[in-house]
Amino acid sequence: MYEVKEVTLSELDIVVSIHNSAFPDFFLTLLGEHFLKVYYRAVLKHDDGILLGCYDDDHLIGFCAATMIAKDFNVKLIxxxxxxxMKIGVSLLFTNRIALKRLYLNLSKNDSGNHKDTGEYAELLSIGVGASYQGKGVGKHLLTGLEKYISQKGGHRLSLTTDFYDNQKAIGFYRSMGYRPFYDFITYPNRKMYRLIKSLI
Known part of the structure; x- marks a missing residue:
């Protein structure tokens, strides 16, 4: 039976490994393991951050990162x-300025500039499952566990973003879990996204 609970600092290397296997071609993955470890460590240590793991007999097989308050969270995280x-930024300045620009624009994104969106909700930032456990209900277990965790902390809504085009499987999964389109927006470099949201009350 799977168990969802908080990830510890000592398990960050496993989180990074799962991220790499789940998202091999994603932009943040291409920034390297050091960046991912810094990012997930910051989420884990932040007062509004959430880093949960799904465990099979105490073996970490999947994770999700989230925040209790979406508004300005990435700025607060940095x-x-x-x-x-800053060390990562300086390194990219000399090695990959295009990646630095993309990282800045994505971490400082303000799709909540939409007048209907105040960002006053919890947000799923990332969810990943180890390659050998994909298709076995781990993602659903994680998302259900996250919703319960947020509800127990007093959160009333959970949001997430996902690709607008060629993404029917993921959108279908989220819709089956009760998530509905909030609005769509464009992120750098011209990538159309859905923001989905679910009431937890």
Missing amino acids: KSDLFSF
């Missing part, structure tokens, strides 16, 4: 470990 993120 400020919480400014030195580490």
Whole structure:
């Protein structure tokens, strides 16, 4: 029986490994394991951050990262470990300025500029399942566990973003879990996204 609980700092390397196997071609993956470890460590340590794992006999097989308050969370996250993120930024400045620009625009994204969106909801930032456990209900177990966790902390809504085009399987999964389109928006570099949202009350 799967168990969902908080991830510990000592398990961050496993989280990064699962992320890499789940999202091999994603932009954040291409930034390298050091960036991913800094990012997920910052989420874990932030007061509004959530990092949950799904365990099979105490073996970490999947994870989800989230925040209790979506509004300005990435800005707050960077400020919480400014030195580490600045070191990554300086490195990219000399090695990959295009990646640095994309990272800045994505982490500082403000799709909540939509007048109907105040960002006053919890947000799923990332969810990943180890390659050998995909298709076995781990993602559903994680999402259900996250919803319960957020409800117990007083959260009333959970949002997430996913690709608008050629993404019927993921959209269908989220719709089956009760998520409905909130609005769509464009993120850098011209990638159309859905913001989905679900009431937890």
